[in-house]
Amino acid sequence: MEITKELFGKRGRIYSSRPRMVMGNENLTQNKHTALLPYGPKWKIHNRIHNSILAAGKTQHYTELIESESIRVLHHLMHTNEYNRCYTRFTSSIIFSLVYGKPLQGDEPEFHEMLKIAENFVAAIAGGTWLVDIFPFINRLPSFLNPWKSMGNRFHDRAMRLFQSNASHAMRTKAWNFTKHVHAAEDTSGLTDKEVLYMIGVLFEAGNDSTSTVLRFCTMAAILFPDAVQLAQTELDAVVGPLRLPTVADLPQMPYVSAFINEVLRWRPITPGGVVHASSEDDTFMGYQIPRGSVLMFNHWSAHLDEDTYTDSLSFRPDRWLENPNLPLHAFGYGRRVCPGQYVARKTLDIMVPRLLWAFDFEAGYENGVRAKIDPYNLQELGALLRPVPFPAIFKPRDEARRALIDMAFAKRDTDIDGILNRVKTAISRGSDIISN
Numbered sequence: 338m339e340i341t342k343e344l345f346g347k348r349g350r351i352y353s354s355r356p357r358m359v360m361g362n363e364n365l366t367q368n369k370h371t372a373l374l375p376y377g378p379k380w381k382i383h384n385r386i387h388n389s390i391l392a393a394g395k396t397q398h399y400t401e402l403i404e405s406e407s408i409r410v411l412h413h414l415m416h417t418n419e420y421n422r423c424y425t426r427f428t429s430s431i432i433f434s435l436v437y438g439k440p441l442q443g444d445e446p447e448f449h450e451m452l453k454i455a456e457n458f459v460a461a462i463a464g465g466t467w468l469v470d471i472f473p474f475i476n477r478l479p480s481f482l483n484p485w486k487s488m489g490n491r492f493h494d495r496a497m498r499l500f501q502s503n504a505s506h507a508m509r510t511k512a513w514n515f516t517k518h519v520h521a522a523e524d525t526s527g528l529t530d531k532e533v534l535y536m537i538g539v540l541f542e543a544g545n546d547s548t549s550t551v552l553r554f555c556t557m558a559a560i561l562f563p564d565a566v567q568l569a570q571t572e573l574d575a576v577v578g579p580l581r582l583p584t585v586a587d588l589p590q591m592p593y594v595s596a597f598i599n600e601v602l603r604w605r606p607i608t609p610g611g612v613v614h615a616s617s618e619d620d621t622f623m624g625y626q627i628p629r630g631s632v633l634m635f636n637h638w639s640a641h642l643d644e645d646t647y648t649d650s651l652s653f654r655p656d657r658w659l660e661n662p663n664l665p666l667h668a669f670g671y672g673r674r675v676c677p678g679q680y681v682a683r684k685t686l687d688i689m690v691p692r693l694l695w696a697f698d699f700e701a702g703y704e705n706g707v708r709a710k711i712d713p714y715n716l717q718e719l720g721a722l723l724r725p726v727p728f729p730a731i732f733k734p735r736d737e738a739r740r741a742l743i744d745m746a747f748a749k750r751d752t753d754i755d756g757i758l759n760r761v762k763t764a765i766s767r768g769s770d771i772i773s774n
């Protein structure tokens with residue numbers, strides 16, 4: 338982590354680019370995807386605009402939307418154990434509402450198309466999996482000998498069509514959304530219209546599966562470590578009690594619950610190898626010559642499970658954050674390429690995780706009539722992303738009072754997302770960017 342801080346942080350001017358990714362950047366996304374762009378003027382426009390809507394001060398205004406969506410999750414999990422679908426819909430709906438002004442029920446064709454595109458993208462950015470990344474010169478072959486280019490064109494056109502139709506909807510809807518904000522308030526000179534559409538669409542791709550994957554790991558931890566869950570529930574019961582749902586305003590009074598969230602992010606980093614960086618100048622570091630164009634990886638897995646930094650690092654132990662609140666946590670990367678969605682993601686977890694722990698006890702589900710054994714190392718990689726292999730889980734409401742309260746909150750929740758988003762607009766236009774809950 339110290340090396341990452343020095344290179345990606347202090348020397349960030351040199352180490353914030355991306356390596357050439359022929360398939361991912363040049364073919365599939367045709368130099369439009371923020372995460373793959375080299376460090377330079379175009380990336381800076383993307384980053385400025387992303388931060389204009391995702392900075393910490395803006396994210397405070399999204400609390401009402403996230404809280405409303407979180408009630409749906411609690412209600413769903415009382416009736417179904419299909420937590421994977423439930424988490425995916427939840428995080429997707431938050432991002433889709435913010436970006437395009439439309440909540441998702443989970444069965445819309447555009448939702449499934451967005452998921453497919455996001456999945457293909459995540460798989461494609463695992464550099465080196467394509468022959469054309471290993472031998473870039475073959476990308477200059479004519480199209481009848483170059484399946485990578487024609488596949489890239491098809492994928493790019495499919496994504497573009499979807500981003501275009503989502504944006505058209507976003508401009509027509511009555512609700513405030515990022516698409517409207519970017520068109521009305523941001524300086525996009527330097528980008529073509531298609532690049533603007535892509536820059537907006539990227540947020541769904543980068544934002545939906547990442548946060549839902551953290552919730553899957555949270556569920557795994559909750560099943561495997563009931564003692565930690567019990568400590569969190571004791572704290573929740575003391576601060577919140579059984580008669581209302583926790584809110585983000587409760588979190589400062591619940592250090593163990595906050596530590597639980599930190600520990601999930603540390604224990605299973607969802608991007609074990611980060612997203613690779615590249616250097617844009619020759620440099621010398623610790624006696625090594627690092628030539629321009631070198632590929633650098635922040636190894637999240639080894640950094641977050643490093644025994645020198647985190648004693649007993651393989652154990653899930655939220656207490657470590659209470660013993661030493663200054664422990665480093667860089668699940669969102671570091672430096673100029675740090676995840677711009679980190680505050681929305683953290684806000685989502687800060688709302689959802691306490692509510693899950695408040696509402697449920699967690700157990701492994703059954704496979705063929707036998708209680709499943711959950712293996713914390715049964716993981717699968719999808720491109721840059723690491724997920725648990727799906728496991729059966731049971732969410733048991735902790736008592737009847739909570740069950741009734743969730744039913745009531747679900748029935749009474751504000752379903753007028755247009756109204757919620759328009760309140761975001763009012764809050765943002767007042768310029769109240771004070772960082773608070």
Ligand code: HEM
Pocket residue numbers: 371372373384387391432539540541543544545547548551607608611612613635668669670671673674675676677678679681682683
């Ligand atoms: C818990 C959830 C999330 C985690 C752990 C996460 C983690 C990361 C990491 C490790 C990177 C690469 C940083 C680097 O290059 O050094 C990244 C990049 C990125 N993330 Fe996230 N992310 C999450 C959620 C989100 C959300 C919700 C959004 C959008 C709303 C988002 C948008 C992006 C974008 C656009 C990039 C590319 C940044 C660039 O290349 O400049 N992420 N994220």
